[in-house]
Amino acid sequence: MSKKTSKRRSSGFRGHRGHLGGRRIEQAKNPKNALNRLLSYLKPFRLQLVVVVVLVIISTLFSLSGPYLIGLAIDQFIVTGDIQGLLQISLLMLGSYLGYAFTSMGSGWIMVAIAQRVLKNLRKELFEHIQTLSLSFFDSRPSGDLMSRLTNDIDVINQALTQNITRLISSLLTAGGVLIIMFILNFWLALGSLLVFPIMVGITAFVAKRTRSGFRSLQMNKGK
Structure with missing residues (x-):
């Protein structure tokens, strides 16, 4: 009976792990x-x-x-x-x-x-x-x-x-x-420099997304 229970616990935990195979990264509810x-x-x-x-x-x-x-x-x-x-x-x-x-x-x-x-x-x-x-x-x-x-x-x-x-x-x-x-x-020069702002936001969002996935992978490996 204890072996069956242990198997159910083990399989249940594995089923909740992330797609990278490490420990699950829990999100705040x-x-x-x-x-x-x-x-x-x-x-x-x-x-x-x-x-x-x-x-x-x-x-x-x-x-x-x-x-x-x-x-x-x-x-x-x-x-x-x-x-x-x-x-x-x-x-x-x-x-x-x-x-x-x-x-x-x-x-x-x-x-x-x-x-x-x-x-x-x-x-x-x-x-x-x-x-x-x-x-x-x-x-x-x-x-x-x-x-x-x-x-x-x-x-x-x-x-x-x-x-x-x-x-x-x-x-x-x-x-x-x-x-x-x-x-x-210089008002006009400052206004012109703001044209690159959307590009900077896009690059920052792209890098942040990649960094977040890398951080989660690192946390998974640390939890093994």
């Missing part, structure tokens, strides 16, 4: 709820997150000021041979680059500290939840799948919190700032 649950772990760190956002905004302003100052140096000082003005604007450029370095370092350091505390709570809750599961749960799943959930999936969340969030905010602010500066400097 409600991505919005899953995101809200993840954000709930960040609520105790609201003040630190506000500081991170402020530092990211400041670092973005510093990064945008660099090219603008270079343009001023070329147009107003190098062309005219004004050495004194060139030295002054060079100091401003140095200050902007140093400001960008320090603010980026500060936001990254704070975000890493937040992420490690969130991951500590996640690992603790996950371990406590595993202690409540029945033996049949472990019997019906490969050990690689469970280990992957305890290590690799947590590492993915760690990367998302420490790198992707700050990069997303910085990229959006940089794109918006560059667009505003372009329209201020």
Whole structure:
């Protein structure tokens, strides 16, 4: 009787695996709820997150000021041979680059500290939840799948919190700032540059689709 039951469990699990033959990549039934649950772990760190956002905004302003100052140096000082003005604007450029370095370092350091505390709570809750599961749960799943959930999936969340969030905010602010500066400097040139925007979106969507499939394949292999 136990052999028949074991066979049914084994065949049932195999039937739910993905088409690549590895472990099944489970999709969140409600991505919005899953995101809200993840954000709930960040609520105790609201003040630190506000500081991170402020530092990211400041670092973005510093990064945008660099090219603008270079343009001023070329147009107003190098062309005219004004050495004194060139030295002054060079100091401003140095200050902007140093400001960008320090603010980026500060936001990254704070975000890493937040992420490690969130991951500590996640690992603790996950371990406590595993202690409540029945033996049949472990019997019906490969050990690689469970280990992957305890290590690799947590590492993915760690990367998302420490790198992707700050990069997303910085990229959006940089794109918006560059667009505003372009329209201020030359409206028609900026308008013409937007013609390539649909092409960029298409390329990004294509690469993201390929990357997503590769990531799922990697997660399957890790769970074996």
